[in-house]
Amino acid sequence: MSSPVIKYVGRTTNFKGKTLWEIVGSLKNYGVGRIIVRSVFQRYSEPSFMKIVKVETCPDEERRRVRVWVEKTFRGRKLPNLTEIYRTSYKPDYNLIPKHEEVKLLESAKSYENLPEVILPNSIEMPPLMKKFIVKDHEKKGLEVIKDYVMPLSYHYSPNRVKRIAKGDEKPTVQFTMALGTPVSPSLYEGVQLQ
Amino acid sequence: MLPKKLLLKRSCPLIMQIAEFHRKPRWLPVAKSKIYRIPKRPEISEEERLELLRINNNYKTQMRAIRRFYHEEMIKEKSSLESASSEMSQKLEAEEWERCVQINEQWNKQVAAEREERRKIELAAMEEYALKRMEAKDKELQERILKASEKIKREKELSSTFITPDNLEAAIDHALANPVDYNFAIDLKGNIISGRDTQIPKPEKTQATV
Numbered sequence: 001m002s003s004p005v006i007k008y009v010g011r012t013t014n015f016k017g018k019t020l021w022e023i024v025g026s027l028k029n030y031g032v033g034r035i036i037v038r039s040v041f042q043r044y045s046e047p048s049f050m051k052i053v054k055v056e057t058c059p060d061e062e063r064r065r066v067r068v069w070v071e072k073t074f075r076g077r078k079l080p081n082l083t084e085i086y087r088t089s090y091k092p093d094y095n096l097i098p099k100h101e102e103v104k105l106l107e108s109a110k111s112y113e114n115l116p117e118v119i120l121p122n123s124i125e126m127p128p129l130m131k132k133f134i135v136k137d138h139e140k141k142g143l144e145v146i147k148d149y150v151m152p153l154s155y156h157y158s159p160n161r162v163k164r165i166a167k168g169d170e171k172p173t174v175q176f177t178m179a180l181g182t183p184v185s186p187s188l189y190e191g192v193q194l195q
Numbered sequence: 196m197l198p199k200k201l202l203l204k205r206s207c208p209l210i211m212q213i214a215e216f217h218r219k220p221r222w223l224p225v226a227k228s229k230i231y232r233i234p235k236r237p238e239i240s241e242e243e244r245l246e247l248l249r250i251n252n253n254y255k256t257q258m259r260a261i262r263r264f265y266h267e268e269m270i271k272e273k274s275s276l277e278s279a280s281s282e283m284s285q286k287l288e289a290e291e292w293e294r295c296v297q298i299n300e301q302w303n304k305q306v307a308a309e310r311e312e313r314r315k316i317e318l319a320a321m322e323e324y325a326l327k328r329m330e331a332k333d334k335e336l337q338e339r340i341l342k343a344s345e346k347i348k349r350e351k352e353l354s355s356t357f358i359t360p361d362n363l364e365a366a367i368d369h370a371l372a373n374p375v376d377y378n379f380a381i382d383l384k385g386n387i388i389s390g391r392d393t394q395i396p397k398p399e400k401t402q403a404t405v
Contacts, residue, residue: 011233124260141272151264153256176256184249185242 014040015093020085023067023096030055035105036070041064046076046162047109049097053082064090074160076112083159118163121172123150128178 016039024031031052041048050070058065065086072083097105125133126149138145153176155165166172183189206394219226239247358366379389 009233012236018381041322090219124257126264127261143272147311151260152267153260154263176253178257181249187242188246 012184015091017093017095019064019092019171020068020089020094021064021094022092023094024052024055024066024068030057031096034099035102037095037097039093039095044075046112047105048074048076049105049109050083050085073109073162075162076109077162078109079159081159116173118174119170119172120143120153120155120163120165120172120174122153122166123177124153125178126151149171 020036023036027034031051031054035049035051037049050072051071052068054069056067060068066089068089069082069087070085072079131149134146134149155161163174179195183194376390376392378391379387380395381387382395
């Protein structure tokens with residue numbers, strides 16, 4: 001007996017796995033208490049997984065979807081509230097964690113709980129040309145002249161945010177600058193003089 | 196835009212440039228020749244990918260900060276401009292209001308005078324109309340009284356011939372004495388012969404014709 005050869009034709013995808021209904025629908029009690037994983041979020045070094053708490057099926061028109069509430073752990077940080085998965089439940093990107101691996105995963109998450117908090121800055125220095133421009137511009141408009149060349153920094157809202165944004169005069173642990181910064185892969189900059 | 200057919204079927208030549216989008220419209224499906232074309236995914240080395248990700252993330256944060264700064268500055272400038280011009284504008288607005296009120300009062304006076312005149316004319320017309328109606332009504336009443344009095348007179352004259360309890364006996368006697376026969380016959384010529392027992396005179400001419 002030779003195993004059947006499956007040949008896929010068409011565009012490739014980044015997704016890897018099944019839709020949530022394909023997993024949950026074939027489990028006892030709709031898989032409440034089991035752990036699932038989005039394969040896209042496996043790219044982070046910290047563990048990200050979701051524990052199913054409640055499952056609601058959907059009408060026949062939405063046969064690729066389910067409404068699932070999960071306890072979400074994203075990049076080693078557990079979210080305080082339950083998360084509802086409905087809009088993204090059709091994505092064929094979910095994987096079920098077998099029962100004997102669950103313990104290992106939960107333990108690996110524990111090691112990330114006590115890591116020092118990362119605080120993002122709430123302000124950034126102006127780029128060099130803007131510093132020169134803004135003095136003249138403000139003089140022209142009759143506005144007060146800026147002394148510290150600092151702009152407020154805004155971040156998109158996300159419930160999954162792992163790093164904290166500094167409040168007030170808190171000292172951030174990370175600094176953003178207007179320069180190129182230190183390259184991640186220095187091999188690309190061979191022969192180029194960096195400042 | 197004129198339809199294309201109309202332009203092509205025109206009688207006289209027309210020089211015209213039509214800008215067209217040389218592309219498949221969005222709502223058409225994939226071309227037959229392109230159905231099985233699978234575009235190749237770009238291959239980026241891991242090093243490059245990470246570096247690009249870092250640079251792009253940096254760029255986005257920097258740009259967001261700059262955009263926010265200028266957006267806030269614009270709002271500040273706007274509000275300061277408004278506050279500076281608000282005193283001037285208030286003065287101007289008050290003057291404008293005063294002027295508007297004056298014009299309005301003038302208009303009101305004019306309209307009031309016009310209305311008074313119109314009301315006078317209307318009142319006169321109404322009075323005339325009412326008088327006319329009253330006269331007509333009087334006339335009608337008079338006529339009716341006249342007619343009624345005439346009728347009463349006639350009835351009074353007739354009342355002398357009425358049968359009353361006093362002359363009832365006499366009337367019965369009179370009726371019995373003179374019976375009236377309402378039966379009648381009619382011949383071909385239209386002659387009415389009243390009475391049931393009346394003898395019909397025999398015409399002689401009819402015999403002659405027969």
